[in-house]
Every structure is written in structure tokens, then in C-alpha cells.
Amino acid sequence: MDIFGFYNLIYRIIYIYVVSMFLWSIFIHKEFVRQIGYAIVTVPFLLRLLGIK
Amino acid sequence: MADKKVIKNGIIAMLIVFTIAGLASIYFLRQRIDEPIVAGPGVTRIGMLSEYFDELKGSPVDTEVYFLESDKPGGTMLLMCGTHPGEPAGFLSGVTAIENAIVEAGRLIVIPRAQKSGFGTGEPGRAYPPRFHIQQDDDNLRWFRYGNRIMNPVYSWPNPTVWVNYPSGQTLSEGETLNLNRAHPGRPNGRLNEKLSFAILELIRKEKVSVSIDPHEAPPDRPLVGSIAAHERALDLATISVLNMDMFWDVNVRLEVSPKNLHGLSHREWGDYTDTLAVLIETPSPMHGPLRGKSTEKLILDAIDEFELQAGRAGRLFMSYDEKGYPISVRVARQVQNQLELANAWNELNPGEPIIITNMPTYPEIVENGIGQYLAKVEEPEPWLFPIPGIREFFFNEGRPFWGYGSGWTYDKVTGTRPL
Numbered sequence: 001m002d003i004f005g006f007y008n009l010i011y012r013i014i015y016i017y018v019v020s021m022f023l024w025s026i027f028i029h030k031e032f033v034r035q036i037g038y039a040i041v042t043v044p045f046l047l048r049l050l051g052i053k
Numbered sequence: 054m055a056d057k058k059v060i061k062n063g064i065i066a067m068l069i070v071f072t073i074a075g076l077a078s079i080y081f082l083r084q085r086i087d088e089p090i091v092a093g094p095g096v097t098r099i100g101m102l103s104e105y106f107d108e109l110k111g112s113p114v115d116t117e118v119y120f121l122e123s124d125k126p127g128g129t130m131l132l133m134c135g136t137h138p139g140e141p142a143g144f145l146s147g148v149t150a151i152e153n154a155i156v157e158a159g160r161l162i163v164i165p166r167a168q169k170s171g172f173g174t175g176e177p178g179r180a181y182p183p184r185f186h187i188q189q190d191d192d193n194l195r196w197f198r199y200g201n202r203i204m205n206p207v208y209s210w211p212n213p214t215v216w217v218n219y220p221s222g223q224t225l226s227e228g229e230t231l232n233l234n235r236a237h238p239g240r241p242n243g244r245l246n247e248k249l250s251f252a253i254l255e256l257i258r259k260e261k262v263s264v265s266i267d268p269h270e271a272p273p274d275r276p277l278v279g280s281i282a283a284h285e286r287a288l289d290l291a292t293i294s295v296l297n298m299d300m301f302w303d304v305n306v307r308l309e310v311s312p313k314n315l316h317g318l319s320h321r322e323w324g325d326y327t328d329t330l331a332v333l334i335e336t337p338s339p340m341h342g343p344l345r346g347k348s349t350e351k352l353i354l355d356a357i358d359e360f361e362l363q364a365g366r367a368g369r370l371f372m373s374y375d376e377k378g379y380p381i382s383v384r385v386a387r388q389v390q391n392q393l394e395l396a397n398a399w400n401e402l403n404p405g406e407p408i409i410i411t412n413m414p415t416y417p418e419i420v421e422n423g424i425g426q427y428l429a430k431v432e433e434p435e436p437w438l439f440p441i442p443g444i445r446e447f448f449f450n451e452g453r454p455f456w457g458y459g460s461g462w463t464y465d466k467v468t469g470t471r472p473l
Contacts, residue, residue: 004209004244011211026063035063039070051207052078053174 015049080439084183085173088197090148090165091429095121095155095412102164105259106241106252113208114249116169118256119151120162121410127159128263128399128406131329132392133253134164136233136267136319138171138200139341141185141353142384143268143334145197145424149389150413152429159408162260167253168233170205172198181340182350183438187381189425196435199353202341203231209245219243221316229317234267237322257327263406264290264399265329267319268388272342273361277335279372280307281391284324284331291332293398294391302390302416306334307372330399334391336384337372354381386419 001009022042026035047053092099098120103109134147147165154161166172175181186194206212212230217223219240229235231246239250257265264287271278283291291308298304311320311331323331339345339358346352346360357378365374393415396408414427439445 002242007211008209023067026066027060030059032062032066035059035066036069039066043070043074047074047078047081048207048210050078053081053207 012049015045019045019049076440080445081174083436083438084175084198085170086436087166087169087172088184088195089431089433090117091152091431092119093152093154093429095153095161096151097122102249102252102256105255106248108241108248109252112245113170114168114204114245116164116166118162118164120160121150121154121156122160123156123158123409125158125409126406128403128408129160129162129260130392130396130399130408130410131257131260131262131265132161132163133167133265133267133319135166135172136168137202137269137341138166138168138198139176139181139202140268140270140338141197141199142270142336142338142381142388145187145381145385146268146388146392148197149385149424149427150392150410153412153414153427154410155412157409157411159263159406160260161408161410162256162262164253164256168200168204168249170208171203172200174201174205174207175199176201176341179341180348182348182353184435185350185353187354187425187428188423189428189430193425193430194435195425195428195431199340199350203228204233204246204249206231218317219247223316225317234269234319235317237317237319238326254323254326257323257329262327262329263403263408264395265319265323265327265331266392266395267323267331267333268392269333269335270338270341270384271335272339272344273337273370273372273374274339274342274344274364276371277309278337278370279305280309280335282309282311282318282320282333282335284311284320285313286324287320287330287332289402290330290395290398293401294394297394297397298391301394304387304390304416306387306391332395334388336387337374337379338384356380356384382419382422382424385424386414386416389413389419390416 022038025038029035096119100118101115102118103115109115132147135144147163151163181199184196185199186196212227214227216225216230236246236250238254239247241251281291295306295308298306320331320333323329338356339361340352344360344364345358355378364370396410400407
């Protein structure tokens with residue numbers, strides 16, 4: 001792995017953390033609107049993690 | 054601990070969003086299906102760019118290289134199209150050469166999709182149509198993708214805050230990190246984009262390419278539009294081609310000398326780091342510029358834009374521009390004819406190493422008959438793009454969301470006046 005691959009790995013770890021926190025937030029907030037909001041902001045991070053967009 | 058209702062709502066929220074994300078993912082992934090390119094009578098071999106740099110093998114940026122070779126020795130011309138997948142006339146000029154050209158002396162090497170992964174993604178926030186279509190005979194349509202200006206970012210992230218070109222040290226904004234035409238001459242141990250650039254330079258060096266052409270498009274409000282930019286060693290070549298374009302075809306192409314202190318560009322670095330004569334050709338297309346209105350398939354094909362027209366009336370454009378716009382056939386015709394004139398100029402200057410390309414349509418033929426007439430017929434139907442047909446058009450019809458954000462009629466309702 002070169003230095004750029006290493007940066008990518010670090011960012012992937014950060015993104016996994018962010019996605020996990022968003023998913024956790026969906027289940028600790030009681031208002032449905034907030035739950036939808038957290039679910040929506042999860043999507044772009046998830047798509048990047050999966051290598052789709 | 055959350056109660057049952059919260060968990061139930063949370064699962065519903067996730068399902069709603071994952072369904073939308075899943076459908077969007079299918080759409081994004083199917084954008085990566087390559088449009089067909091038919092190897093014409095002159096193609097002798099189809100190789101891959103990774104043959105010149107092993108590290109690209111199996112990577113998403115590895116791309117096809119078409120060889121059109123003659124038995125008679127001569128010079129070698131490289132046509133590297135698709136540096137910017139959002140500039141379709143350059144790409145189509147390469148496809149026209151692959152599907153038509155026959156080389157009588159020397160060699161022609163065509164890379165139709167230099168930044169291949171860029172064809173499989175759009176540019177965020179610009180509402181590009183994913184595909185455009187060229188009319189052929191009767192009901193035949195050829196489909197092509199309209200891509201991003203840069204490499205698909207999923208293959209190389211994160212970007213640095215400032216992009217530093219190697220080895221010049223020139224700094225540019227983060228957005229240029231994945232731009233192939235800012236990465237030259239590349240390096241074997243750099244980012245993926247630099248490795249791609251390095252592989253192209255290796256091809257130029259190993260194949261001893263005499264003339265290298267990088268076809269592009271520029272919005273009419275950009276200074277380089279309608280010009281040919283040439284490395285100082287390629288000035289004689291470019292000058293003869295410009296004169297011939299004017300004298301024989303009545304097409305005005307402006308000659309620009311590649312600036313010595315502007316690095317990362319093909320016409321500068323190919324000339325500096327290899328023995329090739331490097332030129333870049335620009336035709337007008339408002340689609341990827343800052344001034345244009347709605348980004349529609351029509352705008353790709355006819356290049357008629359009301360905002361560019363206003364800029365033209367205000368004297369802010371760098372080439373003539375009127376209500377006729379620049380249809381795709383005219384733009385491809387300019388590219389094709391200029392490339393042929395560069396070969397003719399090379400032959401004039403180097404009669405001992407000719408590059409003779411035949412069976413190509415001329416400028417007036419393409420303008421009159423349309424570029425579709427000179428593209429091969431493809432039997433296989435266009436692959437579907439979105440799992441629910443028509444839903445994209447319903448929500449984002451021609452770059453305009455159905456709720457009217459950014460559209461003319463919202464403006465009308467508020468002010469009672471016609472939009473610009």
C-alpha cells in the first residue's frame with residue numbers, strides 16, 4: 001500500500017465511524033422527522049464507502 | 054433504552070432511505086456500462102494502456118488503445134480523446150477515426166476514453182444528462198455517455214486541499230487533483246491520476262509517437278475556445294494546419310502557443326518530456342461552462358444557450374457565437390478535419406516519414422450529412438439505466454426539478470416578468 005492508499009484507509013475508518021454514529025442516532029432520537037434526517041445524511045457517506053458514488 | 058415505537062420508526066426511516074439509495078446505486082453503477090465502439094476496417098489491433106505501465110492492469114482507469122497500422126513505414130500519430138468526458142466532440146472524433154480511418158502509411162493510435170472512469174459518473178451539482186444520442190439513418194440512434202471532467206472520485210480519495218503538480222511544483226485547487234489534463238507528465242509512484250498520465254507518456258515514448266493530439270471542448274466564454282494550442286516545437290505543424298483549415302475549408306482556427314509556465318497540460322508536458330509534437334484542439338460547447346442555462350441533451354447536441362448569447366451580445370465571448378450555436382456535427386467536423394490537416398502538415402514537413410490517413414469524412418461532408426452517417430450501426434439495444442423507467446425525467450426533467458428550484462417559471466410567478 002502506498003501513502004495515498006494509507007490516506008484512503010484512514011478516511012474509510014473515519015467514514016465507518018461517521019456512518020455508525022448516524023445509524024446509532026436514528027435509534028436514540030424519538031422524533032420520526034429527525035430519524036429520517038439522520039437516515040438521509042447517512043446515504044452519501046455510505047455510497048462513498050461502498051465505492052458507488 | 055429506546056422504546057419499541059422509536060425502533061420501529063427508525064427501521065422504517067432506514068428502509069425508506071436505503072430503498073432510495075439502492076435505486077440510485079443501480080443508476081450510478083449502470084452509468085459505468087461502456088458505450089459500444091466498433092473497430093473499423095483500419096483497426097489492426099486493440100490493446101490496453103496497462104501494456105505500457107503494469108500497475109494500471111485491472112485498475113478502473115485502464116483503457117483501450119486502438120492501433121491502425123499500415124505496412125508502409127512512416128510516422129505515428131496519437132489521438133488521445135476523452136481526457137475530459139464532458140467534452141463530447143473530441144471523444145466522437147476519436148470514435149469516427151476508429152470506425153472509418155484506413156492508414157495507408159505510418160500508424161494512427163487512438164485512445165478513445167483516456168479518462169475512462171470519468172465517463173461513468175456525472176459532475177455533482179451540474180445536472181448533466183447521463184447519455185446523449187446521435188441520429189443515424191432512419192430510426193437508428195447511437196448512444197454515448199456524457200461524463201465528468203475528472204476521474205470518478207470513488208477510485209482516488211481523499212483529495213489534498215491544494216493540488217501540487219509533479220515535478221513543476223505548480224499549485225492548483227483541490228478540484229484539479231483528478232483532472233488528467235493537470236496531471237502530466239505524471240509519475241509511476243504518484244496518485245492514480247498521475248499513474249494514468251505516466252502510462253500515456255510511456256506509450257508516447259515507447260511507440261515513438263511523432264504527433265500527439267489531445268482534442269477538447271471549451272465554453273465560448275473561455276479564452277482557449279476555437280483554438281489549437283501547440284508546444285513550441287509543434288508550432289510549424291500547427292501553423293500549416295491552421296492555414297489549411299482557413300484556405301481549404303473556410304474554418305477559422307486560432308493558433309495559441311503553449312505557455313511555458315503553465316504546467317500539467319498535455320500540450321506543454323508531452324512536448325517537454327517526450328520527443329513528440331504536442332497539440333491540443335478546442336471546439337466550442339457551453340455545456341460544461343459557468344454561463345450556461347439548463348444542462349440538457351439538446352444543449353450537448355446544438356450548443357445553443359441563451360446566456361452565452363447574452364454574453365456574446367455584450368462582447369464577452371472569445372469566438373463568434375449566434376442563434377445557430379455549434380451543432381455536434383460541426384464541432385466533430387472541426388476536430389476531424391483539423392486532425393487530418395495536422396497529418397497533412399506533418400507529411401509536408403517530413404516527407405520521408407508520412408502519415409497517410411484515408412477513408413475519413415471531410416469537414417463539409419460531416420456538416421452536411423451529420424456525424425451519425427459516419428458512425429457504424431450497432432445492433433445491440435441501448436442498455437437501460439434506471440430500474441424505474443421515466444422516474445428520472447419526472448423528477449429532474451432536463452435538469453429542472455419538478456418543484457421548480459432554479460427554474461424560469463418560479464421566477465415568473467414571483468416577479469411577473471420573463472426570465473432572462
